[in-house]
Structures are given as structure tokens and as C-alpha cells.
Amino acid sequence: MSCYFTExxxxxxxxxxxxxxxLDLPSIVKVFSDHLxxxxxxxxxxxxxxxxxxHTNIPNRMTPHIETLxxxxxxxLCDSSDEVVEHDLEVLAxxxxxxxxxxxxxxxxxxxxxxxxxxxxxxxxSLLDQFRCDRHLLQDxxxxxxxxxxxxxxxxxxxxxxxxxxxxxxxxxxxxxxxENLNTILLxxxxxxxxxxxxxxxxxxxxxxxxxxxxxxWCHSPVATIALCFLTQNYEHVCExxxxxxxxxxxxxxxxxxxxxxxxxxxxxxxYLRLELLNVSGNGHLVQALYGLLMLLPQTDAFHTLRxxxxxxxxxxxxxxxxxxxxxxNFRCQQIDFSQLVQHFIKVQDKHKLHKNxxxxxxxxxxxxxxxxxxxxxxLFN
Numbered sequence: 223m224s225c226y227f228t229e230x231x232x233x234x235x236x237x238x239x240x241x242x243x244x245l246d247l248p249s250i251v252k253v254f255s256d257h258l259x260x261x262x263x264x265x266x267x268x269x270x271x272x273x274x275x276x277h278t279n280i281p282n283r284m285t286p287h288i289e290t291l292x293x294x295x296x297x298x299l300c301d302s303s304d305e306v307v308e309h310d311l312e313v314l315a316x317x318x319x320x321x322x323x324x325x326x327x328x329x330x331x332x333x334x335x336x337x338x339x340x341x342x343x344x345x346x347x348s349l350l351d352q353f354r355c356d357r358h359l360l361q362d363x364x365x366x367x368x369x370x371x372x373x374x375x376x377x378x379x380x381x382x383x384x385x386x387x388x389x390x391x392x393x394x395x396x397x398x399x400x401x402e403n404l405n406t407i408l409l410x411x412x413x414x415x416x417x418x419x420x421x422x423x424x425x426x427x428x429x430x431x432x433x434x435x436x437x438x439x440w441c442h443s444p445v446a447t448i449a450l451c452f453l454t455q456n457y458e459h460v461c462e463x464x465x466x467x468x469x470x471x472x473x474x475x476x477x478x479x480x481x482x483x484x485x486x487x488x489x490x491x492x493x494y495l496r497l498e499l500l501n502v503s504g505n506g507h508l509v510q511a512l513y514g515l516l517m518l519l520p521q522t523d524a525f526h527t528l529r530x531x532x533x534x535x536x537x538x539x540x541x542x543x544x545x546x547x548x549x550x551x552n553f554r555c556q557q558i559d560f561s562q563l564v565q566h567f568i569k570v571q572d573k574h575k576l577h578k579n580x581x582x583x584x585x586x587x588x589x590x591x592x593x594x595x596x597x598x599x600x601x602l603f604n
Contacts, residue, residue, distance in 0.1 A: 250276075251287045255294045263303045270298075270309040277316055288317060292341065296348050299367060300359055307363065308370060315374035318342040342375075346383045354396050364403055365411075372413040378432060381408070381417065385439040394577045397442040402479065405446035409453065409491055418491070421454050430558055437563055441570040444470060445479035448515075449486065452495060457507040459560050463567060464514035470571055471578070472518070480515060484524040487512075488531070499535050509535065 257269050273291065277284045295317075298310040318341045349367070353360040371380055384404060391397040408414050420429045421436075433454055440447045444467065451460045470476070486492065498505050512532055519525040 245283070247283060247287055251290050255290060258294050258298055263306055266298070266301065266303070266306045267309050270306070270313050274309070274313045274316060277313070281320060288341065292317070292344070296345070296352070299349070299352065299363070300356065304366065307367065311367065311370045311374060314345060315371065318345050319375055342379070343383060346380070346387060350384070350387060350400070353400065354393065357399075360399070360403070365407055368404070368407055369411050369413050372407075372411070377414055377417045378420075382432060382435055385435050388442070389439045391442075394442065394574055397439075398574070401440055401443045401446050405440065405443065405449055406482075409449060409486055410489070418453065421450075422494075424454055424558075427557075434558060434563070438566055441567045442574070443479065444567075444571065445476065445483050447567060448511075449483055452487070452492065452511075455495075455498075456560070457505075457511050459563070460511040461507050461514060462560075462564055464511060464518070466564075466568060466571070467514075467518060471575070477519065480518060481522065481524040484515065484519075484528050488527060496531070499531075502536050505535075 254269050254273055257265055261269075273295075295310055295314055299307055301307055301310070318339050320339060353364060368380070381404065384400070388397050388400055391400075408418065417432075420426075421433055424430050424433055433450070436450060437447065440450050444463070448460055448463055451457070451463065487495065495508070498508055509532070512528060516525065516528050516532065519528070
């Protein structure tokens with residue numbers, strides 16, 4: 223039997239709330255689940271609105287049915303309609319941001335309430351699984367989904383959880399792609415403005431913790447790591463990382479990422495960084511870092527863009543014999559063990575190097591086996 227769904231009316235919601243005990247929710251949830259698949263866009267949107275209103279108005283009664291709805295809601299993320307995905311994310315956000323029963327925030331606990339909800343981590347893990355299995359979803363919808371979730375949920379919770387999961391990701395190529403995507407969203411999206419502002423100065427213990435959490439995962443992508451350090455104004459550390467590039471394989475993909483970074487440095491996001499170039503007495507490490515990037519690039523458009531920017535530095539800079547450090551960091555930032563972060567960066571890059579070598583070896587062995595098979599087959603038929 224087919225059903226026709228209309229969007230919930232306030233009077234109808236009120237009526238349902240008054241008679242909620244008489245609702246046959248298991249049957250209703252089953253109908254919802256069935257109509258979220260293989261139906262029209264309007265029907266899906268109406269169903270999602272019904273789920274949202276029921277969950278917000280009678281959460282205690284809807285909670286037992288989350289296990290049934292949750293997998294279906296995750297599948298809807300692959301829907302071709304942006305409007306359907308947007309409403310689906312609103313429902314998921316409502317579910318995963320709900321405070322657990324008897325929730326009591328602990329002192330010095332910087333994690334949002336979302337992290338206390340078991341469905342939050344389940345959602346992030348499931349989302350990464352979908353991105354891993356469907357690269358087209360990541361490429362076409364990844365940014366949209368993450369940005370929408372950052373509107374609905376605390377972006378710090380989302381980025382912290384994504385970073386912690388990707389830190390132990392075994393698929394190194396996928397981890398690199400995800401980090402590069404997350405880094406681009408972090409640096410360019412208006413939804414992440416508050417998080418960027420918090421990371422920019424590292425004035426609090428919380429911001430330092432977030433930086434270290436992201437850094438350890440961002441190490442999957444050398445250029446993303448540099449971008450994060452530029453954002454947090456750790457220019458001396460950027461110089462240390464760029465020195466390590468001498469032992470990293472410079473691929474076309476890596477040069478492409480550096481090219482993108484140069485374009486970002488010319489964007490409004492990094493206006494403060496470009497203005498710091500005028501601080502002749504305190505921009506030594508920043509200038510050295512930018513020249514380091516320049517030396518890594520072939521003479522492409524990005525090379526000339528950066529070279530022209532560096533030519534704008536006051537001439538007095540050329541007379542400075544000793545590189546001055548950037549302005550003294552606050553006490554919180556001084557507590558970060560950057561030498562340990564460098565060692566972590568090297569360790570992660572060594573894992574990537576070993577993975578690439580193993581992949582190439584396997585590819586060569588397969589190619590050799592195929593050639594032997596072809597030669598044997600030719601001999602047999604001849």
C-alpha cells in the first residue's frame with residue numbers, strides 16, 4: 223500500500239504530542255524507513271521533516287527506534303538531491319547532538335556534548351566508511367556534507383573526532399585525501415571561521431590541544447601540515463618541516479598541493495600573514511619558510527606569484543644579518559613540544575614512504591607475473 227506524505231503542520235504535531243502514548247511508533251518508523259528509499263524527493267523531504275519533529279517533540283519515545291532509523295539515514299546521504307541531504311543532516315545532527323541521560327559536564331572538559339553521545343562517533347565512523355568506499359561521494363558531496371554538519375554541530379567536535387579516527391587509519395592514501403579535503407574546508411569555509419580564529423593565536427590550553435590533535439593527523443599530508451602551521455603562526459616550525467622535504471619524494475601530487483597552498487596564501491584568509499611581512503624585525507622565519515616553498519616549486523605560475531609577493535618585502539629585510547624569531551608566543555603555546563611533533567611528522571612520512579615502496583613492489587611483481595603468463599601462453603599455442 224502506498225502512502226502520501228505531507229509536511230508536518232504545527233497543529234498536527236501538537237495533536238500527536240497530546241496522544242503520543244497511542245502512537246504505533248514501530249509501524250510509523252517502518253513506513254518512514256521504506257519511504258526514504260526509492261521515492262520522490264518531496265516524499266523524502268516530508269518524511270525527514272516528520273522524523274525531525276517527532277524526535278524533537280517526543281525524544282524519549284523515539285530514542286528506542288534510532289537503531290532502526292540510523293542506518294537508513296546514513297544511506298540517504300548518498301541521495302542525488304542536495305535538499306534531501308540537507309534535511310537528512312538536520313535529522314542526524316538532532317540525533318547525535320542530544321545530551322545523554324544524566325549528562326554532567328566535567329571540569330576542564332573541552333569536548334562538546336556531542337562527543338558524549340554514542341551516535342556521534344558512530345556517525346563519523348560511518349561517514350568515513352562511506353567516503354572510503356565511494357570516492358565519488360567524497361569528491362562530489364564531501365565538502366558539502368562536512369560544511370553542513372559544521373553548521374549544525376560544534377565544528378571542533380567534528381574536526382577533533384575526524385582527526386582522532388584518521389590518525390589510526392590504515393588506508394594511508396585515503397587518510398591523505400581526507401586530510402587534504404578537511405584542510406581546504408578549514409581554511410576556506412565561513413562555517414569554520416570560529417575554529418580558525420581559535421587556532422590562529424593558540425591563546426588557550428584548549429586551542430593548543432586542538433592544534434596538537436589536528437597536527438598529528440595532518441601529518442598524512444606534508445603540505446596540509448605546513449598550512450596548519452601557517453594558520454597557527456608557527457613559522458619557525460614550518461622551516462623545520464620544509465627542511466624535511468629534502469627526504470620526501472617530490473611528486474606531481476605534492477607540487478599540486480603546494481600550488482594550491484600558494485593560492486590560499488594570496489586569499490583573504492591569510493591577510494594577517496602577508497601583513498606580517500612588513501614586520502622586518504620579526505618576520506625572519508616567515509620569510510625563510512616562504513622562500514623554502516619557492517625553492518620547492520618549479521617555475522610555474524605559483525612560483526612567480528610567490529616570488530612577486532616576496533619582492534614586496536621592504537628592502538631593509540635584506541640588511542638583516544640574523545633571522546629574528548617571530549614575536550614571543552604566549553605561555554600556552556610554549557608548552558607545545560614542537561620537537562616531538564617533528565618526530566611524529568617524520569614517523570608518519572616514513573610510513574607513507576614504506577607503503578609507496580611496497581605498493582610499487584607488488585605492482586611490479588604482478589606485472590612480471592602477467593608477462594610470464596603471456597609468454598607461457600604464447601609458447602604453448604606456438
